[in-house]
Amino acid sequence: xxxxxxxxxxxxxxxxxxxxxxxxxxxxxxxxxxxxxxxxxxxxxxxxxxxxxxxxxxxxxxxxxxxxxxxxxxxxxxxxxxxxxxxxxxxxxxxxxxxxxxxxxxxxxxxxxxxxxxxxxxxxxxxxxxxxxxxxxxxxxxxxxxxxxxxxxxxxxxxxxxxxxxxxxxxxxxxxxxxxxxxxxxxxxxxxxxxxxxxxxxxxxxxxxxxxxxxxxxxxxxxxxxxxxxxxxxxxxxxxxxxxxxxxxxxxxxxxxxxxxxxxxxxxxxxxxxxxxxxxxxxxxxxxxxxxxxxxxxxxxxxxxxxxxxxxxxx
Amino acid sequence: xxxxxxxxxxxxxxxxxxxxxxxxxxxxxxxxxxxxxxxxxxxxxxxxxxxxxxxxxxxxxxxxxxxxxxxxxxxxxxxxxxxxxxxxxxxxxxxxxxxxxxxxxxxxxxxxxxxxxxxxxxxxxxxxxxxxxxxxxxxxxxxxxxxxxxxxxxxxxxxxxxxxxxxxxxxxxxxxxxxxxxxxxxxxxxxxxxxxxxxxxxxxxxxxxxxxxxxxx
Numbered sequence: 001x002x003x004x005x006x007x008x009x010x011x012x013x014x015x016x017x018x019x020x021x022x023x024x025x026x027x028x029x030x031x032x033x034x035x036x037x038x039x040x041x042x043x044x045x046x047x048x049x050x051x052x053x054x055x056x057x058x059x060x061x062x063x064x065x066x067x068x069x070x071x072x073x074x075x076x077x078x079x080x081x082x083x084x085x086x087x088x089x090x091x092x093x094x095x096x097x098x099x100x101x102x103x104x105x106x107x108x109x110x111x112x113x114x115x116x117x118x119x120x121x122x123x124x125x126x127x128x129x130x131x132x133x134x135x136x137x138x139x140x141x142x143x144x145x146x147x148x149x150x151x152x153x154x155x156x157x158x159x160x161x162x163x164x165x166x167x168x169x170x171x172x173x174x175x176x177x178x179x180x181x182x183x184x185x186x187x188x189x190x191x192x193x194x195x196x197x198x199x200x201x202x203x204x205x206x207x208x209x210x211x212x213x214x215x216x217x218x219x220x221x222x223x224x225x226x227x228x229x230x231x232x233x234x235x236x237x238x239x240x241x242x243x244x245x246x247x248x249x250x251x252x253x254x255x256x257x258x259x260x261x262x263x264x265x266x267x268x269x270x271x272x273x274x275x276x277x278x279x280x281x282x283x284x285x286x287x288x289x290x291x292x293x294x295x296x297x298x299x300x301x302x303x304x305x306x307x308x309x310x311x312x313x314x315x
Numbered sequence: 316x317x318x319x320x321x322x323x324x325x326x327x328x329x330x331x332x333x334x335x336x337x338x339x340x341x342x343x344x345x346x347x348x349x350x351x352x353x354x355x356x357x358x359x360x361x362x363x364x365x366x367x368x369x370x371x372x373x374x375x376x377x378x379x380x381x382x383x384x385x386x387x388x389x390x391x392x393x394x395x396x397x398x399x400x401x402x403x404x405x406x407x408x409x410x411x412x413x414x415x416x417x418x419x420x421x422x423x424x425x426x427x428x429x430x431x432x433x434x435x436x437x438x439x440x441x442x443x444x445x446x447x448x449x450x451x452x453x454x455x456x457x458x459x460x461x462x463x464x465x466x467x468x469x470x471x472x473x474x475x476x477x478x479x480x481x482x483x484x485x486x487x488x489x490x491x492x493x494x495x496x497x498x499x500x501x502x503x504x505x506x507x508x509x510x511x512x513x514x515x516x517x518x519x520x521x522x523x524x525x526x527x528x529x530x531x532x
Contacts, residue, residue, distance in 0.1 A: 061334055089436060096436040100509040128437070132513060135429075139521050146528050158418055 095127040095190060103129045110198040113232040117240040125190040130169065130197020137165045137204050144211040144270040164266075169197060172258055179254060183247035185238060195234055196259075202230030203263050210267060214305060219267055227263045231256050365389045372452045375494040382445050382498065390451020393458050394423050397522075400461045401529055419525065426518045427451060434499060434511050441502040450515070453495035457519065460487035461526045468531060480527060488523040492516055 106129055114121055141161040170193075177192045187195075206222040235252040242248045349357065365388050398419035431446040439446075464480045495515050500508045 061332055064334070089432065093436055093438075096433075098510070099506060103510070128433075128510065131433075132517075135514065135517055139517055139524075142521065143524060146524075158422055 092127065095125060098126050098128050102126075106198055107201050110201050110233055111226070111229045113229065113236045114240070115236075117236055119240060120186060121237045121240045123187070123191040123195055123237060125188065126194055127190070127197075130194055130200070133197055133200045133204060134165050134169050137200055137207070138162055140204055140207050140211065141165065141266065141270065144207060144266075147211060148270045168262055169193070169200070172196060172262075176251070176255055179251055180238075180242075183242060183251050184244075185242040185247065185251060187238070187241055195237060199230045199234045199259060202226045203266065206263060207266055211270075223260070223263055223267070227260055231259045234259065361386070361388065365392075368448075368452050369455060372455050372494050375497040382441065382449065385442075385445045385448035387444070387448060387451065390427075390448065390454065393451060393454045394420060397423070397454065397458045397461055400458075400465060401525060422521065422525075423451075423454065426521070430511075430514045430518060433514055434503065437507055437510055438504055439499075439502045439511070441499065446499060449495055449498045450518075453491045453498075453519075454522065456487040456490040456494070457484075457522050457526060460484045460523075461529075464526060464529065465531070472530065484523050484527045488519050491519045495519075 102124075106124065106126070138161045141164065142157060145157050145161065173189070173193045173196045176196070177187070177189050180187050180192065206219075206226045210219040210222055235256055238251050238255065239248050242251055364384060364386060368386075368389055398416045401419050402416050427447050427450040430450060431443055434441065434446060435443070460483050463483050467476050467479050467483075470476065492512075492515060496508075496512050499515065500511060503511050
């Protein structure tokens with residue numbers, strides 16, 4: 001495995017994640033290929049035997065059955081080979097191997113920054129939690145767009161929500177992975193996807209609260225505290241896996257900026273029109289989103305707002 | 316051919332036989348040949364199967380009939396009717412507020428595919444189309460809720476109607492989730508049921524949200 005090579009492949013040496021899911025996936029694939037080779041070998045030997053046998057028993061009517069059998073085997077083998085090549089979801093299976101307790105623990109951990117940054121921290125390469133968090137964010141975003149009366153002209157609400165969330169998760173992960181490769185950080189693509197995905201938990205919580213209770217000051221507090229905590233955690237994990245001050249600064253600065261700005265964008269792009277502010281800002285210019293008043297139940301929002309105001313006043 | 320040198324066929328062994336290969340036992344074959352029956356029988360059989368599955372969804376018991384003979388007729392009918400009812404009232408681009416037919420269609424089928432893939436990746440024993448079938452049939456309570464909402468909205472759109480709609484949609488959402496969980500969660504390892512139930516919950520929540528926030532023009 002890389003014997004005699006002067007370049008050390010960081011990906012193969014990275015075993016700080018505890019249970020290396022990538023290796024399990026590779027082993028699984030290799031075992032399956034060995035099984036298939038054995039099965040092919042046996043089938044080949046069986047065919048040869050049947051071929052010789054055929055010469056002596058051709059008059060018994062087994063010719064038809066043998067030919068049909070052979071064609072079926074060949075066809076099935078070709079189809080299963082094509083299927084396993086293109087539609088193999090077993091490649092992803094090791095990344096979904098989690099327990100509910102683990103998912104809950106990781107969700108809570110994503111808000112707690114680690115203190116020990118001189119030792120590489122474990123990142124679990126798991127994709128179930130991040131995927132579910134992205135879908136939850138899509139649902140919350142949809143709710144936000146509906147209550148803010150956003151009307152999208154060229155496209156659909158759902159398409160925009162899915163595009164935004166998945167685009168952020170996949171795009172920023174790839175970009176950070178590329179930067180990590182440049183800055184020589186010890187992190188794999190799956191780990192980056194997982195880290196950023198769990199970092200979206202803070203976004204989900206913040207947006208869930210602030211799409212329903214519309215206070216700018218409340219949003220800023222949540223943005224700094226909740227968004228800041230999850231960003232600090234991601235930054236700390238990345239710092240623990242990078243060597244060198246400049247590299248650490250580049251990586252962490254970029255991630256922090258992108259993560260916090262995304263939360264800011266999600267809040268303000270789909271914000272409910274607060275009376276008076278937009279009127280003074282709009283003037284003759286038409287905003288990109290046409291806001292037409294619809295019969296959305298105003299009662300629930302008004303009740304929530306007044307309750308929050310009353311609580312804030314009494315505190 | 317050295318091996319054939321001492322083969323001799325004596326005169327009393329008949330060299331004859333059947334070239335056709337027997338396909339299998341013929342006795343239950345008449346039941347499987349459905350090409351000759353009248354069209355009414357075929358349609359009634361399929362309709363009865365679909366109707367039986369609807370009953371299974373309404374009273375979710377742990378029966379395997381829904382899983383064994385899957386079909387996608389019921390989900391298609393439910394999806395089309397829900398999408399038609401959810402369509403925005405006017406095609407005027409100025410008030411383009413309601414979700415379009417294609418959007419609802421794509422959400423339902425894309426969501427069902429994602430949940431199926433997720434449950435397979437988590438080690439489920441259910442097949443792809445069986446899972447699609449169950450998820451599609453369990454949209455039925457939400458279709459009923461949509462019908463009720465439209466009828467309530469005909470009477471007016473005030474606070475009372477909102478509360479009624481909220482209660483109805485909430486109850487149907489819980490029914491849908493419970494029904495599909497009763498069928499799908501059995502095929503998972505016992506300690507991972509929560510991991511499969513959450514995406515189903517999210518899926519029906521999004522559909523319920525679309526139903527609740529729908530207002531006709």
